[in-house]
Amino acid sequence: MIEVKDITKKFGRKKVLDGVSFTANKGEITCLIGINGVGKTTILNAIMNLTPTNSGEILIDGEKIHRETYEKITFIPDAITMLPQMRITDAMQFMKDFYHSWNQNRADELISFFKLDPNDRISSLSKGNTAKVNMLLGLALDVDYLLMDEPFSGIDIFSREQIADVFTSHLVEGRGVIITTHEISDIEHLIDKAVLLNDGVVLREFNAEEVRENEGKSIIDVMREVYQA
Amino acid sequence: MNIKINSRDPVYIQVIQYFKEQIATGVLEPGQEISSRRELANKLKINPNTAQRAYKEMEEQGLIFTEGNLPSRITKNEVIIKQVREELILEAVNTFIASVQSINVPLEEAIGLIKKNYEKNPGGQEGNQ
Numbered sequence: 001m002i003e004v005k006d007i008t009k010k011f012g013r014k015k016v017l018d019g020v021s022f023t024a025n026k027g028e029i030t031c032l033i034g035i036n037g038v039g040k041t042t043i044l045n046a047i048m049n050l051t052p053t054n055s056g057e058i059l060i061d062g063e064k065i066h067r068e069t070y071e072k073i074t075f076i077p078d079a080i081t082m083l084p085q086m087r088i089t090d091a092m093q094f095m096k097d098f099y100h101s102w103n104q105n106r107a108d109e110l111i112s113f114f115k116l117d118p119n120d121r122i123s124s125l126s127k128g129n130t131a132k133v134n135m136l137l138g139l140a141l142d143v144d145y146l147l148m149d150e151p152f153s154g155i156d157i158f159s160r161e162q163i164a165d166v167f168t169s170h171l172v173e174g175r176g177v178i179i180t181t182h183e184i185s186d187i188e189h190l191i192d193k194a195v196l197l198n199d200g201v202v203l204r205e206f207n208a209e210e211v212r213e214n215e216g217k218s219i220i221d222v223m224r225e226v227y228q229a
Numbered sequence: 230m231n232i233k234i235n236s237r238d239p240v241y242i243q244v245i246q247y248f249k250e251q252i253a254t255g256v257l258e259p260g261q262e263i264s265s266r267r268e269l270a271n272k273l274k275i276n277p278n279t280a281q282r283a284y285k286e287m288e289e290q291g292l293i294f295t296e297g298n299l300p301s302r303i304t305k306n307e308v309i310i311k312q313v314r315e316e317l318i319l320e321a322v323n324t325f326i327a328s329v330q331s332i333n334v335p336l337e338e339a340i341g342l343i344k345k346n347y348e349k350n351p352g353g354q355e356g357n358q
Contacts, residue, residue, distance in 0.1 A: 029276065168270040168277055188236050189275045209239050209279060218236035 001025050002047060002073075002145060002176065007056030009042055009200075016042050017053070018200035024193070026144055026176040029167060033184060033223065034197035040180040041078070043197075044147045047178070048075045060145065071101045073145040076138035078153065080130050084123035088116060088133055095137050107140035110171065114162060128159030135163060145176045152186050160186050184219055194219050196226050203227075232273060240275050244283035248292060252303060253314040259305040263293065 002024040009017040016039045024030035032040045045051040047058055049065045060069055082091040088111070096102040111118055114132040125133065131151065138146055152160045166172055167190045181187065184194075188208075196203045203226045211217050217225075232247045234240055251257040264272065270280040284301060287293045291309050295301040304310065329339045 028278065164274065165271065168267065168274060170267065173267065173277060189234055189240055189273075189279075192276060192278055209241065209276075209282075212237060213239040213242075216237055220236065
């Protein structure tokens with residue numbers, strides 16, 4: 001389980017996170033929802049310890065993040081971090097050199113799942129295929145937790161569907177996923193838990209199926225209540 | 230698989246409802262093997278934990294059964310299959326009654342209209358989700 005406990009973060013005088021708390025379980029898909037600028041990416045960066053927080057605590061399976069943690073949690077940023085002149089196969093080699101948890105079999109499987117050509121250069125890929133390579137580099141790690149920042153934004157519907165298919169496959173099964181989005185409709189039926197954010201605070205954290213069952217509401221209904229109240 | 234998942238009802242209940250309809254109409258036959266949980270999640274684009282929950286619930290209701298590590302199958306229990314069919318019919322009738330009562334249609338008139346229109350509408354699949 002990933003536990004985010006009352007974290008605050010300031011950029012200069014601006015408070016970006018103002019006491020954010022939530023949990024994300026292994027084997028579940030947790031979705032951080034909010035418009036641009038509410039601090040979603042900052043939260044993911046904080047979990048990965050890529051940015052210091054001003055207060056609060058983040059625990060991964062009960063421990064603070066340390067060197068070995070990076071073998072069991074990974075971050076898929078919203079833009080690919082590989083050099084443009086690299087071929088997909090170079091990018092995979094790069095990941096393999098860095099991480100023990102790199103699983104080449106799974107990487108090969110993802111190559112065919114996404115119908116990619118490993119000899120293509122990153123710079124020559126369409127936006128949709130770049131997003132798929134970006135996903136591949138994270139998904140091919142044998143990690144317990146995956147953080148994904150806006151994996152659906154700015155790509156065509158078929159690529160979005162292909163990426164959404166990953167969530168119902170064994171490629172994600174059993175792992176804990178935290179995904180951020182400002183567009184819920186692609187994944188409304190895929191997520192276990194929704195965390196609604198605004199202005200650096202959590203407005204509501206709920207299990208999607210429970211809200212449907214107990215209140216007869218969709219995730220979007222709850223968002224409307226929370227954001228337009 | 231033509232099932233349209235709506236976003237307000239619990240997804241696992243919609244999945245169970247879908248299976249009940251398939252069982253009642255005989256599309257899924259007694260003892261027939263069904264998709265694995267993951268295959269179902271993938272086909273319907275739903276959360277695998279939800280598919281798992283739907284199967285668990287159906288198992289408890291006796292709609293499906295699983296032997297050891299084999300794929301789950303539709304029940305062979307005819308009493309249960311008959312109950313499912315009756316349950317679906319009753320549900321549909323109750324919905325119908327509620328909607329005609331809300332616009333004050335007398336029973337005789339409703340029955341007349343049913344008889345008149347029943348044959349005209351052979352598809353039967355419409356609005357069936």
